Amino acid sequence: MLNLLSILFGIIALILAIPSAVPLLGWGNWIVLPIAVIGIGLGALSSSNFGRNFCLVVFVVAILRLWIGGGFI
Numbered sequence: 001m002l003n004l005l006s007i008l009f010g011i012i013a014l015i016l017a018i019p020s021a022v023p024l025l026g027w028g029n030w031i032v033l034p035i036a037v038i039g040i041g042l043g044a045l046s047s048s049n050f051g052r053n054f055c056l057v058v059f060v061v062a063i064l065r066l067w068i069g070g071g072f073i
Helices: 002-017 026-045 050-068
Strands: none
Touching (some): 002 050, 026 050
């Protein structure tokens, strides 16, 4: 059950991260990061690793996008 919640949080974070890849919308990744961290935490508590790994990928993509844009752009 926790794995499904983790996957759900990951999907929500991914849906929010896609528009944040557009220039001048990079600040949206600051919203994605806490959602992905919650998903990582739920995935760590579950017996399966897919949800945790999925949220980790979304988290890393959001971090890279923030890094490339200087934190805001």
